[in-house]
Amino acid sequence: MIQTEGLTKRFNDFTAVNNLSIHVDEGEIYGFLGPNGAGKTTTIMMLLGMERPTAGRIRLFGTDLAQDYFAIKRRVGVLSEFHYLYEDMTAKEYLQFFAKLYEVEQPARKIDEVLHRVALYNRRNELLGGYSKGMKQKLSMARALVHDPDILFLDEPQSSLDPYGIREVRDIIMEENAKGKTLFISSHILSEIERTCHRVGIIHSGKLLAEDSMEHLKEQVTEEIEIIVELEDVSSAVVSGIEELDFVKQVDSSSSGLRIKADVGEDHRAQISKTIAETGGVVLSMQTKELSLEEAFVIITEQNLSLLTKEGQAS
């Protein structure tokens, strides 16, 4: 659905995007992550045909964007990071304008539908100049949806929203995906990316550092797992019994239980539970603490930071 090969963008001596090759399948929600200035927005702008790549190829729907610009643009919806609107229009007029531009069939019905979805139907006749930042963001989302696009590019879709708004946008993302739509999401709210995306790509200094499913990415960077065990009573026999297990790296005990650091790979909970029982302990609860996407993101970017710095100095 979205494919880039060797995508590169240079601004004079600065390389914003460096040999980027990504592939997003139909019906996938792809999270595009990176710190500020990593090249995310430049990449999205190139994908939309608004920045010309210095090198490389872009294909949307299997076609070069330049080959069929107008037809492709009609199948793409965009929510940008900043919400620039015609402030002399009402929400309804604004969406009518874009519905005409995209030649939407039954525009009135579609406009009402998207206004309801972003919870702005009751404010549809107000001038956009009076809209709050969150409302502008919601209307931009409505604009991105009004022509029922097959691909949605969402750049920071939840940045200005309150918790209700964040949930509304999350629901829209899931609903669109359930309809088979492809979503390309760039966001700093990693918990939302973790909740919604099937795969993520991590970009830093214009380079793609990692691209995989959430689980695989975490596995790649997880060196040890942490298992937290709540015990009825903590005895030295239980602690030493756990310490003797092959996969255990470290055990920290407290009055309420144990915090066990172990090798990754297998599910050790059964073995731990058995050992505690054999040494006279009683398990009240046990949970494995998983690496969050945020932690994985930090590890991946930090791991590659020194490498990129060296490359930068060499060039």
Next chain:
Amino acid sequence: MSKLVQKFNTVGVITKREIKSTIGSLGIYAAASLAFLVANLFVRSNLRGVAENGLMVMANPLNYPLFIAVIIGATYLALTSTISVSRERDQGTLEVLFYGPVDSITYIAAKFLEQLVAFLGLIVVYIVGFFAISKLTNFGLDSSFFAMAALSILLAASTVAFGLLLSTITRSARTSVIVLLLLLTLFLASDVVAGVLNSMSAKDMSVTMVYVRVAVDMINKGLKWISPFAYLNRGIAAIGLESSKHLLSSIGASLLYTGVLLSLAVYLLNKRGVRR
């Protein structure tokens, strides 16, 4: 749906929005009012001449007031077209527009058409207004008046193309206006200085001044190919001469000028991009 039909739709939708916006703004009404006010000063002066002398010396007394009204209308267009792209880029709405099925060609075409339609509206108002003045004053309207009105559409096209080009070059609306005012001042100053120097007798001038006069004259001639207003002057001169050859060549030059400037505007918009 063919690409061409899609492009026409884009141009049509943007043009309609822009026209609606123009109709809803005060600028065009202010320009039309100012044009009539100034034109009427000239009409009054002619009427006073008739009252004092009992004789109308000029063959077409309403042509010059129309010329003034056209220049005011065209200056308004130059201003609005100069800020049209840069203001939208400044506000970020240009970027949003280009997320959709809009490219540089369709965008510039829409902006051009909108301005031209606005001018056509002005011309219709001018013709109705001058027709009323003609009836009230008995000053006649002949074919040269209507030829000038028709020719002014070419001036409008040249002026809008000039403004759009400036608008794509500059980043902000304020810079666009400053650049326009500087250029208009340059055109006017060059014309005035060249006129003054050319009116002086070479006998009374030093050698240095003669060289200055030649240099200023050459610069002025060069600027006349850049200034959109010079194209109307050529057309009006051709009407005055009643020379079809001159008229056709001035029309051709205006069309070529407009085409070149619009192509440059599209090229520069592509090159500079639509982002803030």
